Amino acid sequence: MKIDTTDAKIVRLFTEHPRMSVLEASRQLGVARATVQARLDKLIDGGAISSLSPRLDPTKFGYSVSAFVSVRVEQGAGHANLGEFLAGIPEVTEVHTVSGDFDVFCRVVATSNADLQRVLDRIAAHPTPVRTSSSLVLTTHFENRALPAFEAAAEHPA
Template sequence: MDTEQNVQLDQLDAELIALLTTEPRIGVLECSRRLRVARGTVQARLDKLIDRGVINGFAPQVSPAAIGFVVTSFVTLEIGQRHGHGPVAAHLRAIPEVLEAHTISGSGDLMCRIVARSNADLQRVLDQILAYDGIRRASTIIALAEQIPYRVLPLVQAAADVTARR
């Protein structure tokens, strides 16, 4: 499969993604009306975006703070190389407060975003993370305030703009 082809978005793709992001409950027919294209065009574009992995879900976005998890932290983990990333990731996956984990370069091996109900609860979560023998050390940074929430629409628009300039 041609990777370059997978990353190309045009303006209609970008507008469709923006519309579905801002109004996730909108139907295909209403999308076609607002974008002024045929319903079949919207459905075909949507299917293509899903097949290519550009759109990977339609689930609601849940705010951890709104359900009581008001502390967000980023944890860098150093793991024992004989254990490998797979078993450590399986351990982390079993901890509900671990929202995501990424293999990283640099002084650590994994970077995790975790949430907790309080600073004391954060200690409990960290103890649970560190209970696994394959994790040697954790370095934690507590997020004080969110300045830019997770977003992809500016990136989608930039990708469409690059495609349009080609």
């Protein structure tokens, strides 16, 4: 998808002020309301913006523990059915099939270390994992940081 600096300014504005109206954005950017709306529609339809839903912070509703879990899967078992299984565990917030020593990489949240053990046991209950490895998150410096890459793409189109 081809984007430009106007797209980047619109996305930054809505990233920093997600409750802003399209009319207010047009005023702040000095462009027509229809321009802002058309650009947003283009970015949403093209998949560059995947969601306008709120970003949730699990620590604010009881999940103070966060961990990354690597899962090695039994060879030949496939990843799709494990992904579907993991989607049924509310504390699993991300799942990625990866290359390397492990096959699947997950981010999980828990209310305590004991609760993390419960989540890990639930992951291990599926028949395909042969090994898991966990790393507790001590500090998050940033996450979900796609805006700088989006702005760079606008400045240096491919």
